[in-house]
Amino acid sequence: MAKQTRVRFAPSPTGALHMGGVRTALYNYLFAKQRGGKFILRIEDTDSQRFVPGAEEYILESLAWCGIVPDEGIETEPYRIASNKSEKNPHAPYRQSERKHLYREYAELLVKNGYAYYAFDSAEELSKLRAEAEAAKQTFIYNYESRIKLKNSLTLPPEEVNRLKETTDTWTIRFKIPENQTVKMNDLIRGEMEVDTNTLDDKVLWKAADQLPTYHLANIVDDHLMEITEVIRGAEWLPSLPLHYLLYKAFGWEDTMPRFAHLSLLLKPDGKGKLSKRDGDRLGFPVFPLKWTNPETGEISRGYREDGYYPEAFVNLLALLGWNPGTEQELFTLEELVEVFGLERVVKSGARFNADKAKWFNQQYLRKRSSALLAKEFRPLLIQAMQEEGANISDTFSDRYLTEVCELIKERAHFVNEFWNISKALFIAPAAYDDGDVKKFCTPENLEHAKEIEQLIANSNFKTFQDQEAENLSAPNHECSNNPNSYKSLCCHQIEELLTSYIKQKEWKMGAVMNTLRLFFTGNTKGLGISDIIYFIGKKEACKRISAYFSSLA
RNA sequence: GGGAGAUUCGUCUAACGGUUAGGACAAGGGAUUCUCAUUCCCUAAAUAGGAGUUCGAUUCUCCUAUCUCCUACCA
Numbered sequence: 215m216a217k218q219t220r221v222r223f224a225p226s227p228t229g230a231l232h233m234g235g236v237r238t239a240l241y242n243y244l245f246a247k248q249r250g251g252k253f254i255l256r257i258e259d260t261d262s263q264r265f266v267p268g269a270e271e272y273i274l275e276s277l278a279w280c281g282i283v284p285d286e287g288i289e290t291e292p293y294r295i296a297s298n299k300s301e302k303n304p305h306a307p308y309r310q311s312e313r314k315h316l317y318r319e320y321a322e323l324l325v326k327n328g329y330a331y332y333a334f335d336s337a338e339e340l341s342k343l344r345a346e347a348e349a350a351k352q353t354f355i356y357n358y359e360s361r362i363k364l365k366n367s368l369t370l371p372p373e374e375v376n377r378l379k380e381t382t383d384t385w386t387i388r389f390k391i392p393e394n395q396t397v398k399m400n401d402l403i404r405g406e407m408e409v410d411t412n413t414l415d416d417k418v419l420w421k422a423a424d425q426l427p428t429y430h431l432a433n434i435v436d437d438h439l440m441e442i443t444e445v446i447r448g449a450e451w452l453p454s455l456p457l458h459y460l461l462y463k464a465f466g467w468e469d470t471m472p473r474f475a476h477l478s479l480l481l482k483p484d485g486k487g488k489l490s491k492r493d494g495d496r497l498g499f500p501v502f503p504l505k506w507t508n509p510e511t512g513e514i515s516r517g518y519r520e521d522g523y524y525p526e527a528f529v530n531l532l533a534l535l536g537w538n539p540g541t542e543q544e545l546f547t548l549e550e551l552v553e554v555f556g557l558e559r560v561v562k563s564g565a566r567f568n569a570d571k572a573k574w575f576n577q578q579y580l581r582k583r584s585s586a587l588l589a590k591e592f593r594p595l596l597i598q599a600m601q602e603e604g605a606n607i608s609d610t611f612s613d614r615y616l617t618e619v620c621e622l623i624k625e626r627a628h629f630v631n632e633f634w635n636i637s638k639a640l641f642i643a644p645a646a647y648d649d650g651d652v653k654k655f656c657t658p659e660n661l662e663h664a665k666e667i668e669q670l671i672a673n674s675n676f677k678t679f680q681d682q683e684a685e686n687l688s689a690p691n692h693e694c695s696n697n698p699n700s701y702k703s704l705c706c707h708q709i710e711e712l713l714t715s716y717i718k719q720k721e722w723k724m725g726a727v728m729n730t731l732r733l734f735f736t737g738n739t740k741g742l743g744i745s746d747i748i749y750f751i752g753k754k755e756a757c758k759r760i761s762a763y764f765s766s767l768a
Numbered sequence: 769g770g771g772a773g774a775u776u777c778g779u780c781u782a783a784c785g786g787u788u789a790g791g792a793c794a795a796g797g798g799a800u801u802c803u804c805a806u807u808c809c810c811u812a813a814a815u816a817g818g819a820g821u822u823c824g825a826u827u828c829u830c831c832u833a834u835c836u837c838c839u840a841c842c843a
Contacts, residue, residue, distance in 0.1 A: 226843050261842055337841065344840095353770060353839070386841055404773075413771050413839095421841045429843050453772055453838035478774075479836065486835070534792095538781060542791055561781075564836060568779045571793045625806050636805090714802085728802030740804040 219251025221444050224433070226258045227269035230506035230515060231276050234448065234480040234489060237532045241477060242446045243282045244533070244555035254440060255287030257309045258433070260426050267509055276503040279519055280529050281548050305440045310432050317427035320435050320465070321387040321420035325367070329464035330419060332367040333388045334378050355415040358393045387420040389461065397456040402444070402475035402557045409456040417457055430454060434461045437472055446475045446557070475557050478536055481566045489567050491515055499569040503528065522629035527576040536565045545578055577628040589616035591630045596641065599634040605642045615679065615750070618702060622746055636741070640750040643759050644737030651729070651739045660730040663722055667731060668760040670716055671753055676708040680752040702749060709745040734763045
């Protein structure tokens with residue numbers, strides 16, 4: 215029987231989780247779920263220097279928002295609950311800071327077996343060597359050539375090594391990269407690769423100063439202990455893959471070594487380099503899933519959630535950034551992605567993020583939503599906007615009203631937070647009129663026509679939304695107000711007929727009259743259809759808004 | 769400087785070694801319309817460059833260029 219798939223997402227709590235990180239988590243999740251495996255969340259907090267309070271919570275909340283729920287992770291009980299309450303979960307804990315006691319023995323094991331050594335060079339000495347090399351236009355590498363000239367257990371007598379280990383606490387354990395070897399590696403996305411070990415350097419595995427492992431050691435040990443079957447991570451790790459291969463080999467864990475897949479990076483929409491926090495501010499789109507306030511600087515970064523993106527849209531756009539299904543389908547639910555996702559179709563090259571496409575994705579999901587649901591989402595924003603306008607919000611709008619409004623405007627928006635600007639006129643009368651439009655349309659002729667139309671509306675017998683509510687008609691289906699037989703469609707058709715036939719009969723210019731009316735109804739000459747506006751605001755309000763213009767002149 | 773990875777329309781991407789190099793976003797144009805938007809139709813737009821292998825190369829090999837990442841007692 216094949217091993218159960220176990221993959222992990224292993225972020226460091228050093229700040230807000232970047233959207234690229236969310237993508238890595240997503241691909242891991244999809245891969246695991248497709249194979250009926252486990253998705254594990256491990257926190258790699260071995261760098262106490264860079265720990266940022268709140269970052270871990272942020273990661274959890276971001277993943278939860280996306281619907282990416284870990285099967286195991288920092289919230290997992292250290293004791294198995296299902297099978298046997300007393301049987302300890304061999305994979306817990308999932309925070310590296312809580313596993314710190316584990317790593318030293320593994321590092322020592324490597325020393326014992328000749329795969330690693332103690333190094334006593336101080337940070338100052340090493341940086342001095344680096345500076346000297348740089349001055350000579352070279353690079354200092356701690357490797358097979360230089361290690362024999364430096365202070366370590368390969369060069370010092372055993373007594374001295376022991377003395378230094380006892381008396382100092384700045385020593386480290388370094389991996390001894392073998393000389394003149396070729397490491398042959400395989401990547402699930404990139405295929406075969408080879409690296410000459412002479413180009414590698416002796417990485418620090420463990421530090422006496424803080425008794426903590428570095429990434430490389432902790433990562434390999436934990437992946438082994440947690441029985442990880444595939445490592446799906448960012449391409450920034452590709453250069454350390456040979457080291458990781460060598461580590462598995464040194465530990466004698468080659469049989470159970472996970473398979474690797476390195477995901478290409480997310481690039482800036484413009485210019486050079488990878489997508490960074492600054493790009494979002496500069497180009498006006500979020501780089502983070504959720505809004506993030508830097509606890510040290512107080513700096514605020516916007517988030518997809520707060521910008522009005524639906525998590526489904528965010529997940530969808532992330533999935534398609536660097537992966538494609540091989541078909542022309544672009545819209546996928548998380549469940550569908552689990553079905554069709556595969557590492558074989560992950561793109562090797564870096565993907566430039568495109569904010570326009572991101573908006574398009576949200577638009578698609580917005581359109582799929584029922585108007586009743588949109589109305590629910592819109593209401594709090596509406597109330598807030600009206601308060602900001604100083605409008606009277608005591609007369610609340612019915613659910614039916616909002617639902618019908620949403621049905622009308624959902625095609626015009628990418629986000630619910632655009633609804634107010636689009637539909638403002640259906641809730642409040644304009645506070646001012648656009649100067650340019652006034653100049654263009656408020657000719658003596660058009661004003662006369664508008665007055666006539668006011669009378670026409672006042673004396674007409676078409677019905678509007680208010681009549682529908684007054685008659686307490688139960689609309690057969692709120693979702694179908696664009697249906698030609700719906701109450702609204704019939705009303706709007708009637709209004710349209712009345713106005714156009716009147717204008718035609720009078721031989722007025724259609725555009726001039728309509729735009730003049732729109733100016734009085736909304737304050738400018740762009741936007742919703744006249745019959746829709748009249749249907750929603752009603753006859754009384756329509757007439758009121760026309761005469762309001764004339765009284766504004768006085 | 770060293771090492772690794774990458775390179776198809778502006779962007780995301782598709783194309784058993786054989787296609788008029790396809791789709792989506794964005795752009796431009798048109799139709800519909802009282803405006804704006806929607807919708808529909810149309811247009812323009814790419815294999816980084818050079819060698820080679822091959823009857824035939826976007827696809828394989830090599831060289832060059834460019835980009836990205838790594839080059840910490842960070843992850």
